Amino acid sequence: MKLNYRVIIFIAAAIFGLALSAPTLVGLNGPKITLGLDLQGGLHMLLGVDTDEAIKSKIKSLASSIKYAAEDEDLIIDEFKVKEGKVLFELLDKDDMPKMDEILKKIEGIAVQKDGLKYSISLTPKEVESVKKYAITQAVDTIRNRLDQFGLAEPTVAKQGEDKILVEVPGIKTPEQEQRIRELIAKAAHLQLMAIDEDRAANVDSMTPSEASQYGDVILKGAQNPNRKYLVKEIPILDGSMLTDARVAFDQNNQPVINFTLNSQGAQIFGDFTGKNVGKRLAVVLDNRVYSAPVIRERIGGGSGQISGGFTVKEAHDVAIALRSGALLAPVFMEEKRSVGPSLGADSIKASMIALIAGFVAVVIFMVLYYGIAGAVADVALIVNLFLILAIMSLFGATLTLPGMAGIVLTVGMAVDANVIINERIRELLYEGKSVAKAIEQGYANAFSAILDANITTLIAAVVLYAYGTGPIKGFAITMSIGILASMLTAILGTHGIWQMIENRIDKNKLNLWFGIKGV
Structure with missing residues (x-):
């Protein structure tokens, strides 16, 4: 007996498979396979998306951009406000019209109406549909990012129908966990920096929302004290779309705060505004609640700020995750929720394990009875194959679902199929009178092309299933x-x-x- 490079590679693969499968199989420390929702239970939700709110947010963002561009060009504007889905304003100098028209020409998806010096700007019907579709796509991506950053194993987040989102989160077992996940998913995380209306702020307690809107203002409540009201300009200075990062930190009193960083455009707008408004207040608003309204002491450059508001460490962590992953352009609401109990998972695992063991034992016995020692060699390869599947899934932290277990059962038959082809080729050559050594070499050579073609076509199908399938289908495609x-x-x-x-x-x-042949 003499070792060769093929045997050395095979032994290394077997050791690799055994070592990385051990944490999953016998509970040792190390990377493990996580079980999907259908196997370990968890939370199933169907969410709706309020796309009309996305249109309102788009209009406000559009208004902020126009206002900043106008101020940057020193254009004098009066009665600037957002009303009934339109941005309304009036120029005071007709000589500014060419500059304003040039600013508006650069903005895509808007319809501009002019009446003298008065402008009315709205979104085109095509842009409205585009914003609604993007709001749903963005909600899917944002929720997926939040759950990934939260550290959950393989949550399923997918668009369902035209305007619904399917969310499945495995491993959620307590009401507290469920509530935290629901809050993380539903949190709008809409950060806005808004100017306090200093001229009328003293009358905020006696002012109605309709009165405030006449001055282009809105009334917002405080985050720590809901009884405290703030009168802020309806059009924000900038919003969370310009945010690039958010991290939990601690202030001088060791209380958790959230430090955020803006992109270059946001940093420029922030710096320009604070430079022009020294001595005035700036409200830090998150999800329409004012967390702080500090007085601007000097121009703030660098594009960074802080949100403080009596957070617990857990709340600050969740808010930072929501901010980093992006604000929801449109609020989501629960349409259907159900908890999947672990009993279903236990039954599924038991049934799948019975199928896997029964299929494996039947294949092993058949191979030995039909091919003799050649069948036993194929069985050894099959065992190593199973360990390799578990090892690779553990290494990458893959989630095992019920279809994934079906994929493993299917792989048992597919893995031994290659050796069936090889053994038959060897048999044919032995019947022709070839020597054992030559029959083995030619048998592998003759079988290789057929095995490669079959595996490549199956692999292509698996890749397509993974690319276009949802969670359970992806699990099947991965294991296969x-x-x-x-x-x-x-x-x-x-x-x-x-x-x-x-x-x-x-x-x-x-x-x-x-x-397993006779008469040769």
Whole structure:
């Protein structure tokens, strides 16, 4: 017996598979496979999206951009406000019209109406539909990012129908966990920096919302004290779309705060505004609640700020996650919720394990009875293949779902299929009178192209399933893909190396024992 590079690679693969499968199989420390919603239970939600709010946010953002561009060009504007889905304002100098028209020409998706010096700007119908569609797509991406940053294993977040979002979060077992996840998903995380209306702020307690709107203002409540009201300009200075990062920190009193950073455009707007408004107050608003309204002491450059508001560490962490992952352009609301109990998962695991063990044992027995020692060699490769599947899934932290377990069961049959083809080719050559060594070499050579073609076509199908399927289908595609690639290593390279190592010991008079054939 002599070792060869094929056997060495096969042994290394077996050790790799055993080492990384151990944490999952026997509970050792290390990377493990996580179970999907259908196996370990969890939270299933169907969310709706209020796309009309996305249109309102778009209009406000549009108004902020126009106002900043106008101020940057020193254009004098009067009665600037947002009303009934339109941005309304009037120029005081007709000589400013060409500059304003040039500013508006650069903004896509808007319809501009002019009556003398009065402007009315709205979104085009095409832009409205585009904003609504983008709000749903952005909500899917944002919720997925939040759950990923929260550290949850393989949540499923996918668009369902035209305006619904399916969310499945495995491993949620307590009401407290469920509530925290729901709050994290639903949090708008809409950060705005808004100017306090200093001229009328003293009358805020006696002012109605309709009176405030006449001056282009809105009344917002304080985050720590809901009884305290703030009168702020309706059009924000800038919003969270210009935010690039948010991290939890601690102030001088060791209280958790959130430090945020703005992009270059946001930093410029922030710096320009604070430079022009020294001595006035700036409200830091998150989800329409004022967390702080500090007096501007000097121009603030660098594009960074802080949100403080009596957070707990957990609340600050969740808010920072929501801010980093992006604000929801449109609020989401619960349409359907149900908890999937672990009993279903236990039954599914039990049934799947029975299927896997039964299929595995049946294949092992058949291979030994039909191919003799050649069948036993194929069975060794099959065992290593299973360990490799578990090891690779553990290494990448993949989630195992019920369809994924079905993929493993299917892989058992597919993995041994390569050795069936190889053994049949070897048999044919032995019947033709070839020597054992030549029959083995030519058998592998003749079988390789057929095995490669079959595996490539199956792998292509698995890739398509993964690309276009949802969570459970992706799980099936992943396990099947890993199984196919592992079988190429174990069933072709590994068994070939084993035969090369022991071919000198094969007795040509006992080919029935070695390959399950008679009369040669």
